[in-house]
Amino acid sequence: MQKIVELSKVNLNASRDEVVQHLLKENKPVLIFSPVNINIWAVYERSTYKNRNGPYLTREDSMYRKVARNKLKRSESFSVASLVPKAEYLRLGSDDLTMLIKNGIVNLKFITEFYLYTENFELELMSGEKYIEIHEVPINAKELGINWQSDFHDYNYNIKFSFTRKSFKFLSNTHFIVNELEDLPTKIDSVYVFERDILSFVHQDVERKIDTPDIPETSPYYVKDFLRNQSDLDQLSILGFRYYWGKTANPPKVKGLVELIINQLKYAPKKAEAAAFFLNPNPNGLCGKTKLIADGCQFSYLTYCLERFWHNQEKYNKNITAQIIKFLEGTEGEGFSSDNAKYAELILRPRKFPWGPKKRI
Known part of the structure; x- marks a missing residue:
């Protein structure tokens, strides 16, 4: 299992800014420990309508698509979201890392990847794409009142993992998840990295x-x-x-x-x-x-x-x-x-x- 270390507790031969800048350049993970005082939600965002008949639409499919678009307009204010059961580490994106290097602090609005432990106690990277593969529909689709055999599967989705207060645990089709989301303040002193990625910056x-x-x-x-x-x-x-x-x-x-x-x-x-x-x-x-x-x-x-x-x-x-x-x-x-x-x-x-x-x- 790869060892993860808290950057502020490592005896470095360079500044933390320089180390994080190197990791950003090399596309290496910079993480924060998943805070105990927040819940993480997989927020589904409709990206494209699924064309089931290839590049050329039949008249029947065109009419179906028009109906689907009207249905989307009526429900566009409602974002489908699932409570993520468990996450160990959250991976910061490149834009957030750039801001972190510049200011020493960044307010995370969402992340696109996180790590969790497998049954073998190995860390596994979970992306939005992989999350959708595992959960073809939101894991609480029944509670949300989603007709998963029609409405949900008519579209392709992207996922962003966003944050709410710990006490917010339930979402219904009358809730608006966007009203519940909160930023997650993150300081450069609190980031974690894989030890192997920074060995050249460690006083040996x-x-x-x-x-x-x-x-x-x-x-x-x-x-x-x-x-x-x-x-x-x-x-x-x-x-x-x-x-x-x-x-x-x-x-x-x-x-x-x-x-x-x-x-x-x-x-x-x-x-x-x-x-x-x-x-x-x-x-x-x-x-x-x-x-x-x-x-x-x-x-x-x-x-x-x-x-x-x-x-x-x-x-x-x-x-x-x-x-x-x-x-x-x-x-x-x-x-x-x-x-x-x-x-x-x-x-x-x-x-x-x-x-x-x-x-x-």
Whole structure:
């Protein structure tokens, strides 16, 4: 289950405004906890008349549509609405986020999506379209006196999720929901986000547990799902993300990173130096030629080689180790130094082969 955190309680290396602006740009969710003092209503808005006979209307259907339009005029002041049984988090729309960034507060008139927990305690996003799929007619249609087999199904609907006071729980066909709706004041201090979406803005504590699924795809330290739990790249990716991509105030210098790798991963000095080279965002030394694989931090060369040479291999093949070194090393290969190419092959080599333990070099 994805972890949700309250933004105001996260130790950030940027302002909340900047973080929310980033999430808005990336179309990532910004949420508020569903308040206990309000009720949420799915308000159905007629959008289009359903043309049951395709683009060309028969005379009979044209007459039916005219009658339906007249019926709509008589009932247009009445909005169909259903009380939403349960919502955990409400997702803010782009316009509301823009206002929130500008003023630090926004009065929500409605939302178009919310999250609820499934039976497996996973968060599920509920949109207006999905709500209509589940509830083809309002869930309290009988109480509203809707003839669901005719009037309701003559139209397509959009849904906005709006708010009323908690005490308002019942709507009849003599009520006007628009008279009951209330704005929901929301401050930037009260928003929630998925932790994974803001990891690059979090001051990374060395003691804080980070796992490979926490690392976003935009990071050079990202390891694809099917490549995880195979090699040392998982541990190295976490170190690289923690000390560099996480934007700590004082990232370790190369010598300090080498010592960290020796202490934490028990690498020999030469192997630790190579690992530090591939983790450093601005490495000193000969880098790879192909910028599409890696530009700056060279860690992507390790994941690239693991996928290209070892993925789907069922047993150890010493020819593959030679191919990797040849691909990485010198002027005929990608241009890495002999030591970095040799130790890179050892670092990315999968553990699953019965060839025996890797030598500690």
